[in-house]
Amino acid sequence: MDGNLEISLDKLPVKRLDAIEENGAERYPPDSSYDEKGVSLIRRIDFAWAVEDDEERERKKKQKKSSKDASAAWQWQSMVENLQLAHQELSVIIDLINTVEANDAVTVAGMTRPKPLPNEVLSDLAVSAATKLQCYRQLGKYFKQSAKAFKEQIAWEARFYGALIRLQQNWKVKRQRVAASASSNEGFTIDLFDNSLYDLAAMCRPSSLSTIRVEHDSAGMLAINLTPNSCRSLHFGFLGVHSADIPKNTSKIRTHGSVEQRIRESEKESISDDDYVKETHTLLREVHQSIFNDQVFEMLNREAFNQSVGVNVTGIRENYLQLSIGQGNTLFISLMPSNKGDNQDSADTQNLESAIVPSHSFDTENKWVFPNRTSCEIYLQQIFHENAFVKEKDKPNLSGTQASGQSGKVEPSLLGHRIFSSIVLTELENVVCRVPYLHLMTHPTWHSRTSSWTVFMKVPQSILHAESQSPKSDFQNMKEAIKSQFRTKVVLNDDRINVEGEGAPNVVGLFKSSENICSVNKYECDLADLPVIILLQVASQVIYWLHEEALTVGIKTNRDFLCLTFELEQGETVSLVAHVNPGDIKGGISWWLVMEDGFAEDWKLQMDMHDGASDYRKFLGHLTLDVLYSTSMDLVSMCGGGRNH
Amino acid sequence: MNKGTGVGTGPTAAAAAAAAQKQKTMMQRVETDIANIVDNFTQLVNVARVNDPPVRNSQETFMMEMRAARMVQAADSLLKLVSELKQTAIFSGFASLNDHVEQRTNEFNQQAEKTDRMLARIGEESAASLKELESHYYSSAQRTADTE
Numbered sequence: 001m002d003g004n005l006e007i008s009l010d011k012l013p014v015k016r017l018d019a020i021e022e023n024g025a026e027r028y029p030p031d032s033s034y035d036e037k038g039v040s041l042i043r044r045i046d047f048a049w050a051v052e053d054d055e056e057r058e059r060k061k062k063q064k065k066s067s068k069d070a071s072a073a074w075q076w077q078s079m080v081e082n083l084q085l086a087h088q089e090l091s092v093i094i095d096l097i098n099t100v101e102a103n104d105a106v107t108v109a110g111m112t113r114p115k116p117l118p119n120e121v122l123s124d125l126a127v128s129a130a131t132k133l134q135c136y137r138q139l140g141k142y143f144k145q146s147a148k149a150f151k152e153q154i155a156w157e158a159r160f161y162g163a164l165i166r167l168q169q170n171w172k173v174k175r176q177r178v179a180a181s182a183s184s185n186e187g188f189t190i191d192l193f194d195n196s197l198y199d200l201a202a203m204c205r206p207s208s209l210s211t212i213r214v215e216h217d218s219a220g221m222l223a224i225n226l227t228p229n230s231c232r233s234l235h236f237g238f239l240g241v242h243s244a245d246i247p248k249n250t251s252k253i254r255t256h257g258s259v260e261q262r263i264r265e266s267e268k269e270s271i272s273d274d275d276y277v278k279e280t281h282t283l284l285r286e287v288h289q290s291i292f293n294d295q296v297f298e299m300l301n302r303e304a305f306n307q308s309v310g311v312n313v314t315g316i317r318e319n320y321l322q323l324s325i326g327q328g329n330t331l332f333i334s335l336m337p338s339n340k341g342d343n344q345d346s347a348d349t350q351n352l353e354s355a356i357v358p359s360h361s362f363d364t365e366n367k368w369v370f371p372n373r374t375s376c377e378i379y380l381q382q383i384f385h386e387n388a389f390v391k392e393k394d395k396p397n398l399s400g401t402q403a404s405g406q407s408g409k410v411e412p413s414l415l416g417h418r419i420f421s422s423i424v425l426t427e428l429e430n431v432v433c434r435v436p437y438l439h440l441m442t443h444p445t446w447h448s449r450t451s452s453w454t455v456f457m458k459v460p461q462s463i464l465h466a467e468s469q470s471p472k473s474d475f476q477n478m479k480e481a482i483k484s485q486f487r488t489k490v491v492l493n494d495d496r497i498n499v500e501g502e503g504a505p506n507v508v509g510l511f512k513s514s515e516n517i518c519s520v521n522k523y524e525c526d527l528a529d530l531p532v533i534i535l536l537q538v539a540s541q542v543i544y545w546l547h548e549e550a551l552t553v554g555i556k557t558n559r560d561f562l563c564l565t566f567e568l569e570q571g572e573t574v575s576l577v578a579h580v581n582p583g584d585i586k587g588g589i590s591w592w593l594v595m596e597d598g599f600a601e602d603w604k605l606q607m608d609m610h611d612g613a614s615d616y617r618k619f620l621g622h623l624t625l626d627v628l629y630s631t632s633m634d635l636v637s638m639c640g641g642g643r644n645h
Numbered sequence: 646m647n648k649g650t651g652v653g654t655g656p657t658a659a660a661a662a663a664a665a666q667k668q669k670t671m672m673q674r675v676e677t678d679i680a681n682i683v684d685n686f687t688q689l690v691n692v693a694r695v696n697d698p699p700v701r702n703s704q705e706t707f708m709m710e711m712r713a714a715r716m717v718q719a720a721d722s723l724l725k726l727v728s729e730l731k732q733t734a735i736f737s738g739f740a741s742l743n744d745h746v747e748q749r750t751n752e753f754n755q756q757a758e759k760t761d762r763m764l765a766r767i768g769e770e771s772a773a774s775l776k777e778l779e780s781h782y783y784s785s786a787q788r789t790a791d792t793e
Contacts, residue, residue, distance in 0.1 A: 128695045128702050135706045139689070139713050146717045150724060161731045168735055169745045175736060432783070439783035444772045 008044070038103070054085070159273060163222050164188065164214065166277050171284055173214075188214040190224075192288050194389075209287050221273070224280055229337035231290040232319070234297065236377045238370045239322070239330040286338065296384045297321070297335050325416050329370075333380075371418040379414065379448075414448050420495050421451040424527065428453055428490065431531045434587045437625045438538060451492040455534055457541050458485045463629050486541035488534060498524050501537035531582035536562070539578035539589050542625070546576065546632045555636045563594075566635045572596065574635055576628070577617075587622035593631075594618075674726055681719040685712040 019027045032040070058081070074080075116124070164173060167190065176187035193210035209230060217223035271279075297319070304313050304323055315322030319335040425442075432440040432455060443452040464484055488501035500522045525533045539562050547559040550566070558565040562578040575594040582588055594617045623631070689712050692705040 124697075124699070125695065128697075128699055131699075131702055131706070132693070132695055135709055136693070139709060142713055143717070146720070150720060153724060154727075157728055157731065161728075161735065165735055169742070170749070173735065175732065439780065441779050442775055444768065444775070446768065 035104075042100075054088075058085075160216070160222050163273060163277050163280070167222075167280060167284070170281060188222075190214060190284065192284065192291055209291055212284070212287065221276060222280070224283060226283070226287065231286045231338040232293055232335045233290070233338045234293040234377050234380065235334045235336050236373050236380065237332055238373075239332060290338070292381070292384075293335060295388070296381055297333065299384050299388070300333055300380070329416070329419055331376075331415065370422070371415065376415065417449045417451070417492070417494050420527075421492050424451070424490070424492055424497065424530065425453070427527065427530050428455065428534070431455075431534050431582065431588055434585070435535075435538065435589060436587075449494050453490045455488040455490065455538065456485050457488075457538050457545075459545065460625050460629075462626060486538075486545065488537045488541070490530070490534070496524060497527065497530060498522065499530070499533050499537065502541070531588070532580060535580040535582060535588040539580055542589070542628065543576070543578060545625075546628060549629065550632060550636055553633075553636055555639050564632070566632075566639050568635075568638055574638070576632065576635070584622075589622065591620040591623050591628065592617050593620055671726060671730070675723065678719040678723045678726075682716050685716045685719075688712050 015028050017026055018029045021027065167173060172191040174189050174191050176189065190212045191210065192212065209226075212224055212226070215223050215225060301321060304311055304321060311323045311325045313321065314324050314330060315332070320332065321334070322330065322332045324330045428440055432438045437457055437460070439456040439458060441454045441456060443454060445452050486502055488499065491498045491500070500520060502520045521537070523533075543559055543562060543564050546564050547557050550557045550564075555566070558567075562580070563575050565573050565575040567573055573596045575596070577592040577594050579590045579592055580588060581590065584590065596616060620631070689709055692709060696702055696705070
């Protein structure tokens, strides 16, 4: 309040005459009730002074502020002040109304909003419009976020289902109709078990790897997670033979596994979807192969205990089977994880090999006798595939036990045959190497249990040329009838050796009138007798040839099994005798010259005794065919020159 | 998708009827969702007018938020429908699957034949090479000199 005090004077509370009517009645103003008095008093309150004070205060404040730095004014300051003023007015009015209502003197009859000023109308409209605009903007943001999320989901689904469709073209994808909202894989699985094995399915237990769950990885792409070392591969080997190719096998498979691991661990996003699907295909194929290997191993386990097959189980462990087949050969078959390290794998193999004593030790020189490990593994898998899959499809009536029984029999027979065939080949080569005029030729039979070789004895070309240049034309016709090479055929069926040779005399030849027919002998023999048989056959062929050569020059000789006898003048005989000794290092066939009758005494005087030969025999040594031919021609000439024609 | 291609007799009749029913349901869902989206969007646009009482604006704000949420939910429902269709395509596209399987089978058979021929050829060549090498070796001067 300022210094000027305003005083208002009230009239005295005396009833004053209000009006006098003509009839003299006096009218006084009505008596106001207590409430009316209060109301009139309130009405007389004048708030103008307060309002003026406030306005003056505001003006002063504004002046103060404008005198300060105007650029530092807060942009919301005026609004704040207006709000404060409004708040003040409102609080005063509310207090007044509350006081009035509390006193029950007056009640608020109604409050009418003051008519807004145009600028207030526009500002209200602006506020509303701004609010609505803000609301729409928020909606727009919300829609954009949702659209982005939907796009990501579409892209994710496109990747996932695209990959799944591509996988489905090669693999069996199944869907589990369960509430998979909590899990991340939506119930897809890939079934790798082959239910076409009708009989084996009943016997085989499905592998734990048969059903693979399809899951999502962090990028939303489908992922297949396998436990490490879950894929196993088949390993085959012969005990006592340290194969150098163990690391090669594991390294080959390990490369595959390490590639897979590397892709999983790092730089996954940089690989395109195509590559990822290809890698997944590869992984599934590995699992499929592992299941196949498990089935092969199971088949072997079943068949190994079948006594009719011909193998004996000499050792068994988890995922390891040791068998002995044939003549003391021991082999092992094991299932090993494909992802094992090199050292670990070879160490395990060596531990297994050394832990079990082999039936007999093999020299390292003989290790090449054994078939190749990889070829045996492939053959095992092929047997199982043919008997389990192909036969089931082609002949549905064929029982599974019969098929598997056949498969079981084939495998040890094949291995035994191959080992034995290598041994037979060794023997043949030993024989052929020592005799210079023998050639060995291998005949591939394309049959897994039959092997065939031919031992050729070839007449040297020098002899053939020399004879062809002979002026005796009629002998050339005979020359065509003389063989220039003789054969001895060796056939191995399973473990039976058959030798078939020509040139040796036999019962059939005795009854044949013509001596030009070269008879053929056939017989079986053992491995130990094979070198002797071959050498005997060759020696008889040489004798036959010399006999024929002598016949061409018109000299008739007597031919025995290993002896060619020339009749000389005066009744004496000279014989070329072949001596066969497989253990002779210098050569298997050596020759003796045996004289009989008239020459005996002369030879007795002339012969040296220190070579150990008898008086009637002279050791000629290991002769080549050239020397033999010239020797026989010399003997022929000794038979008499007149007998040539 | 071979749905509604015709009603057969026998065991496929039930399957065809079920497929037709499923197709009808899906179409209804599609129509519902799209109608939902259109309707809500129309309402959103309609309340763009600024009214005098601010309380009405607030009321409209809440309504707009609700309609936007409904639109997003309808869109999500459509996406799920698309997922279902994809899954159905995966598991019911037998024609294309069979074709593909046959094609792969033929490819593998051809590859098997080719491999067999190649193996036979390799066998023949190796047999010929073996024969040649053996004849060369056994008639070579080196061997003859060794044995003498």
